[in-house]
Structures are given as structure tokens and as C-alpha cells.
Amino acid sequence: MEVVVCVKLAYDETQIPVEGDILLLERAPVKVSDIDRNAIEEAVRIKEKLGGTVTAITVVTGPYDETVLNEAIAMGVDRAVIVEGLREHNPLKTARAVAETLRRKGIKYDLILCGEGSSDQYSCAFAPALAEYLSIPVLTFVGKLEVDGNCVRAERFLETGYERVESDLPAIVSVTSEINEPRIPSVLQVMKAGRKEKVQVRSEELDLTAPELKVSEIRAYVRERLRKKLDGGMETALKEILEILREKGVIS
Amino acid sequence: MRALLISDSLNLPKLLSPVSELKPSYVEAITNADSPVSVDRLLILKGDITNDCWVDVASERAKGFDLIALPASRDMREVAARIAARLGLPYVSGVTQVSIDDDIKASRLCFGGRGLELISVKLPSVLSFDLSAFEPSTGSPRSKEELGPRCDRRMRVLERRGKVAEVDLSKAETIVSVGRGLKRKEDLEIIRKLASLLGAEIACTRPISADLKWLPEERHVGMTGVRVRPRLYLALGISGQIQHVVGFRDAETVVSVNVDPEAPIGEVSDYFVIADLYEFVPKLIEALERK
Numbered sequence: 001m002e003v004v005v006c007v008k009l010a011y012d013e014t015q016i017p018v019e020g021d022i023l024l025l026e027r028a029p030v031k032v033s034d035i036d037r038n039a040i041e042e043a044v045r046i047k048e049k050l051g052g053t054v055t056a057i058t059v060v061t062g063p064y065d066e067t068v069l070n071e072a073i074a075m076g077v078d079r080a081v082i083v084e085g086l087r088e089h090n091p092l093k094t095a096r097a098v099a100e101t102l103r104r105k106g107i108k109y110d111l112i113l114c115g116e117g118s119s120d121q122y123s124c125a126f127a128p129a130l131a132e133y134l135s136i137p138v139l140t141f142v143g144k145l146e147v148d149g150n151c152v153r154a155e156r157f158l159e160t161g162y163e164r165v166e167s168d169l170p171a172i173v174s175v176t177s178e179i180n181e182p183r184i185p186s187v188l189q190v191m192k193a194g195r196k197e198k199v200q201v202r203s204e205e206l207d208l209t210a211p212e213l214k215v216s217e218i219r220a221y222v223r224e225r226l227r228k229k230l231d232g233g234m235e236t237a238l239k240e241i242l243e244i245l246r247e248k249g250v251i252s
Numbered sequence: 253m254r255a256l257l258i259s260d261s262l263n264l265p266k267l268l269s270p271v272s273e274l275k276p277s278y279v280e281a282i283t284n285a286d287s288p289v290s291v292d293r294l295l296i297l298k299g300d301i302t303n304d305c306w307v308d309v310a311s312e313r314a315k316g317f318d319l320i321a322l323p324a325s326r327d328m329r330e331v332a333a334r335i336a337a338r339l340g341l342p343y344v345s346g347v348t349q350v351s352i353d354d355d356i357k358a359s360r361l362c363f364g365g366r367g368l369e370l371i372s373v374k375l376p377s378v379l380s381f382d383l384s385a386f387e388p389s390t391g392s393p394r395s396k397e398e399l400g401p402r403c404d405r406r407m408r409v410l411e412r413r414g415k416v417a418e419v420d421l422s423k424a425e426t427i428v429s430v431g432r433g434l435k436r437k438e439d440l441e442i443i444r445k446l447a448s449l450l451g452a453e454i455a456c457t458r459p460i461s462a463d464l465k466w467l468p469e470e471r472h473v474g475m476t477g478v479r480v481r482p483r484l485y486l487a488l489g490i491s492g493q494i495q496h497v498v499g500f501r502d503a504e505t506v507v508s509v510n511v512d513p514e515a516p517i518g519e520v521s522d523y524f525v526i527a528d529l530y531e532f533v534p535k536l537i538e539a540l541e542r543k
Contacts, residue, residue, distance in 0.1 A: 013363035014494050023367050091345075092337055116326075121362050121369075122475065123345040124326070125333035132337035137406035140303075140330040153410075158326050159469075161414040167407045178462055211342035214372045221361060221368040223501050226522040231513070234532065237525045238539055241507060244523060248484045248505055250426050250450050251540065 001052035001147065004107065005043040006098060006114040006126065007072050008033040011063055013119055021219045030065040032072045035115030037182040039175050043113050044076030044183075046147055055107060059083040059094045062120070067190075074185035074193035081105065085203030089121050093210040095129035100206040102134070105199065111152065112172040116141050127174035137167035143178040253352065253375070254278045256317040258310045258331065261285035263323040265388035270381050271321050272389055274352050280317075281393075282310055290391025298400045305403040306331045311338045317376060319356070324380040336378040343378040344371050348385065365475050365498020384422055384479040385502070417470050419453055426452035427482045427503075429473060431496070432459055433489015433510065433529050437466045442533050443488065449540045455480065457496045473499035489529045492517030509533075 011028040018024070032040075043054045056077040058069065064084075073080055083097050102109065117124040124140070131138030143162075144155035147169075156163040157176050185193070230237040245251045255276040259267045264287045271279065280293040284301050287294065297309060310331065314320055320335060322328040324346045336343035347358040348368075355372045358379060362369045421427065428447045434440070440454075447454050454471060461472040473480055474496040485503035489510060490496065497520050500506060508521040511528045518524040525532060 011363065013366050016363060016366055018366070023363065091333070092343060095337065117476075119364060121345075122364075123333070123343075124329040125336075125343055125345055128330045128333035129337035129343075132334050138330065138334075139407055141326045156326075160417075161412060163409055164411040164413075165407050165409050209340075211336065211340055211377075212374075213342050213344065215369055216357075216372055217370040218362065218367050221366060221498075221501070223520075225506060225520055227519060228523050229513075229518065230523055230525045234527060234535060237527060237532070238535055240523065241525065241536065242539060244505065244507060245450070245484070248426075250452070250484055251543070 001046055001050040002055070002108045002110045003043040003046055003052060004055045004057060004102070004109040004112045005036075005039050005077070006112065006130075007036045007040065007056050007058045007069075008118045009058060009060070009062070009064055009068055010118055010120040018220045018222065021222060023218060023220050030063040030068050032068060033115060033118040033120070035117065035119070035175065035177050037072070037075070038177050038179050039113040039115050040072055040075045040077065041180045041182040042145060042175055045180065046111070047076065050147060053078040055079050055081060057081045057083065057098055057101060059086060059097045061086045061089055061094060070190050070193040071185060073196050074189040075183055077193075077196065079197035079199065081107070081199045081201060083201045083203060083206070086208075088213070089215060090210065090213045091121070091123045091125035092129045093208055095126050095133055096208050096210045097203060097206055098130055099133035100208065101201050104206065105201065110169045111147065112170070114172070114174050116174045116176050124174070127172050131172045134172070137171040138174070139165055139167060139171060140174045141176050142173050143176045145173060145175065145179060253318045254316065255280070255319045255321060256310070256314055257281040257291065258306060258320065258322045258335075259283055259328065260323075260325070261287040263325060263383060265289050265390050266383040266386045267321060267323050267381060268389040269386040270347070270350055271319070274319070274350065276319070282313060286396075288390045288392060290389070291393050292395065294393035294396045296396065296398045298398050300409070301401075302403075302405060302407060302409055303327055303330050304405050304407055305401055307334045307338065308403040309399070309401045311335050314339055319375060320378045322378070322380045324382045329380055332378050332380040341376055341378050342373040344373060345380045346382045347379050348382050350379065361475070361498065364494045365501065366494050415468070415470070418468060419470060421453055421455055421471060421473065421478045421480050424453040424480060424482050426450055426484045426486075427455050427473075427480055427500070428452045428486045428488065429455040429457070429490060429500070430460060430488050431457040431490030434460070437464070439530075440466060442537065446533055446537055449537060452486070457490055457493070475499065487517055487521065488533065490517050491515050492520055
């Protein structure tokens with residue numbers, strides 16, 4: 001089973017310093033986008049069960065940190081492909097870059113996995129767009145997955161319920177965080193991951209026709225709060241809370 | 253400007269609200285059941301409609317439209333991106349606000365709700381809308397037609413299991429919400445008791461619903477859950493991860509209770525009680541019962 005897993009590196013949104021309405025992105029650490037770790041875990045589990053290889057592809061559109069990529073590889077990826085030269089957050093263009101890279105580099109795939117959405121933009125558009133560019137089936141928001149011969153069966157987790165679905169391979173599957181618990185590689189595994197095969201691709205080598213988006217501004221989305229600490233003991237706090245409940249009309 | 257709406261019938265009246273603000277000259281909607289919306293033409297797809305069908309029908313129909321609008325639900329996020337890729341149109345997802353001059357200017361949340369992104373795109377384009385802040389716009393269609401589409405089913409649906417939603421939190425006036433500070437599922441009982449005394453709905457963070465499954469998913473407040481706007485949000489044992497915080501950003505007043513004085517929830521609360529919820533909640537219940 002040849003599994004390709006698509007991985008995004010992103011600023012850790014939980015650690016972005018904010019000044020006024022400015023996000024200080026350059027001071028935020030870089031991480032593997034949360035749900036992509038579930039996708040890697042699933043890819044590695046499939047390989048462990050059925051044999052084959054796991055190829056990770058990352059298209060660098062924002063921050064890049066080789067150590068962070070090595071953490072992803074250390075989960076059990078056999079080789080990594082890094083596409084560089086793009087600077088924009090446009091999931092359709094990223095999908096085009098992956099489709100082109102697969103084709104030009106002759107990378108074989110039975111199954112392509114990715115996270116349901118990235119922790120920075122959460123468009124959830126990458127997997128569906130890639131499916132269109134490759135003309136293969138897509139199963140999105142998958143919380144349970146089973147590969148059976150030339151077929152995948154999955155359970156899609158939707159707002160209104162669950163959908164049990166199947167499709168032929170090759171297919172693209174976007175997973176939700178419920179699908180598994182991603183393993184945490186050891187320091188030694190991360191060091192060894194640095195020696196795994198890495199293929200560099202320049203975006204100029206690729207035909208990246210995709211519609212344009214212009215991001216004109218990103219600013220912090222803040223709502224000012226009173227931030228009043230009630231630390232004068234339980235009784236005082238209780239009194240104040242009851243007063244607030246009364247003020248808000250919650251109790252009479 | 254000609255707008256094409258693609259939506260399940262339940263979300264369609266809400267979806268029409270942001271689109272109407274753009275003053276389209278003609279509006280057509282493709283949906284899966286009759287829906288009380290004031291559009292020029294309502295096309296109702298009959299039969300078992302999978303995402304592959306939505307994409308095929310909408311892509312066929314989209315020629316000549318300037319704006320293709322969908323709800324940012326999980327299914328429709330897939331459908332929107334595929335239509336955009338298939339037709340070579342720009343796509344902006346999860347739009348919270350939109351305006352138009354020559355181009356479309358759309359805003360959307362990013363970085364787990366920490367940031368707001370302003371994006372401009374040329375028409376024609378595809379937009380999916382975050383409908384949590386919009387009210388339904390109802391009326392009746394000027395013309396109606398039923399279609400039984402034939403489509404290429406790459407994905408086969410074997411079974412659908414609906415969840416019976418207990419509650420629509422986006423409408424709740426008072427919300428009592430719990431996070432990992434709650435140690436055992438049984439302890440939900442005291443939270444239920446408090447909620448009932450306050451006439452409040454119960455909500456939670458993602459770990460409580462998705463990982464521990466102590467509460468159903470529709471009670472999960474956050475970036476990937478429900479966005480709420482109550483008059484009062486009472487956060488109990490919640491650390492204040494940004495992915496959760498974005499879900500109650502529009503609450504009028506936020507009161508939180510956390511044993512850790514350094515918990516980030518303090519920064520996004522109006523009143524922050526530094527206390528163990530296991531001490532505070534029983535005392536609050538007692539005080540409320542005394543009244």
C-alpha cells in the first residue's frame with residue numbers, strides 16, 4: 001500500500017503573541033498542524049498493517065522548520081517531499097502544487113491522507129480540491145477508516161450525524177482528530193528522522209495555475225474583557241457572582 | 253450581480269441573509285427539499301443526493317453566475333472547494349462578513365480564532381459562509397422546479413445515522429460550560445444542578461465531547477464546534493485554549509472559575525474566580541437554593 005500523507009507546518013496559534021491588534025507571527029513557534037498528526041498516525045498504522053511506504057508531502061506556504069518536519073517524519077514516514085517557493089495561503093494552489101508534484105516526480109499513491117483542516121486557516125479545502133485535480137474520489141471528515149483490498153470504507157463525522165461510505169482506491173481521505181491518538185516519537189527517533197530521504201521541489205518547476213486570492217490584512221481578533229480577578233476568598237467571590245447573576249437577569 | 257446558492261434546505265434561509273446584503277439582481281438556489289426562501293428560482297434536487305451529486309449539479313449550473321455561496325458546514329465545505337477547483341474559481345471559506353465594490357471583500361477567522369483575515373477576490377468566486385451570526389431570511393420563491401439529477405458517484409453512501417440534536421446552543425441566553433477541570437463524568441450531575449438553578453444550557457470544551465464523550469458534540473463550544481452569544485457565559489474548570497475561546501467571544505459577560513491563577517481563561521473573562529470548581533460550584537448551588 002503506497003500512502004501519501006500531506007502535512008502542513010503552521011504557527012502555533014496557541015502561542016502567538018498579540019500587541020494591540022497585531023499578531024506577532026514571527027515570534028510564534030512552528031508546529032505540525034494538529035490534525036495532520038492524526039493523518040500521519042493513520043498512514044503509519046496502515047503501513048504497519050498492510051506493508052508499503054509512507055511518503056509525506058509538505059508545501060511550504062508559511063513558516064518552515066526542519067526540526068518540526070523531522071518530528072513528523074519520526075512518527076514513521078519513509079521519505080519526505082518538500083515543495084518550496086510559494087508564499088500564499090490558498091488551499092487550491094497548494095492542492096495544485098501537490099497534484100503536480102505527484103505527477104512530475106512519479107510518486108505512486110493508493111491512498112492520500114490529510115487532516116480535515118489546518119490549525120491556522122481551517123479551510124478544509126485542500127483534500128476536495130486535490131481530488132478534483134487528480135480526478136479521484138474524496139472522503140472528507142473521516143473519523144474511522146478501514147482499507148479492504150482495493151476499497152476504503154469510512155465513517156464520516158458530520159454535524160448532523162454519521163455517514164458510512166466506501167470508495168475505490170486510489171482515493172483521498174481527510175481525517176478528523178477522533179480517528180486515533182497520534183504517537184509521540186522519541187528524541188532518538190527525531191534525530192534519526194533527519195537522515196531520512198528528503199526530496200526538494202521548487203514551485204517554479206511546477207505548473208501552478210490556480211485562482212488567486214489576495215489576503216489584504218491579518219489582525220488580532222480581540223474582544224476587550226474586564227479581566228477582574230476575584231481572589232478575595234470564597235465568600236466574597238460568591239457574593240460578587242450572585243450580584244453579577246442578578247445584574248444580568250439570570251436570577252431575580 | 254447574479255448569485256447561486258447551494259445549500260441543504262435547513263441552512264438555506266440563513267445563507268440568504270449575507271447574500272441579500274450584497275444586493276444581487278438575480279438569485280437562484282439549489283437545495284434538497286422545499287425551503288421558505290425568497291429567491292428568483294428554487295431548484296429542488298430529488299433522490300439520494302451525495303456530495304458528488306451536489307458538485308456535479310452545481311458545477312453544471314454555475315455558468316453565468318458571479319457569486320456561488322454555500323454554508324460552511326462540513327459537507328458544503330467539501331462541495332464548495334470542489335466546485336471552485338473544477339471551475340477554476342477562487343474560493344474563500346468560513347466567511348463571517350462580506351462586502352462588494354469591484355471585488356468581493358470577505359473576512360474570516362484564522363489561527364484558531366485568534367486572528368481575523370481580510371481577503372479580496374475577483375468575481376466570479378465561490379464563498380462558504382459561517383452562518384453562526386446570521387438570522388434566517390424567509391419568504392417564498394418566485395419559481396420552483398424539481399430535478400432528479402444523474403450523477404457520477406465516486407463515493408458510495410452505505411448508511412446514514414442521524415444524531416438527534418438536543419439543543420441549539422447558539423440561541424441560549426445563559427450557558428454553564430465545563431472543561432477538563434471536571435474530573436469524572438458523574439460530576440456532571442452538580443453542573444446539571446447548577447445549570448437548572450440558573451435556567452442555563454450546558455456546554456463544554458472539545459475534549460469533553462470529542463475525546464471523553466461525556467456530552468454530545470452539539471454542546472461543544474469552539475472553533476470546530478458551536479459559536480455562542482449568550483448574555484452570560486460561566487466557564488468552569490476551563491483553561492482557556494484559543495480554539496475554545498473563539499466559541500464564546502461574542503458573549504456579553506464571561507465569568508470563569510479556575511483553580512490555576514495563571515490559566516489563560518483569566519485574560520478572556522470579565523470576572524475570574526480563582527477557586528476549585530469542586531468547592532465553588534456546591535457553594536454557589538447552596539447560595540442559590542437558599543434564596
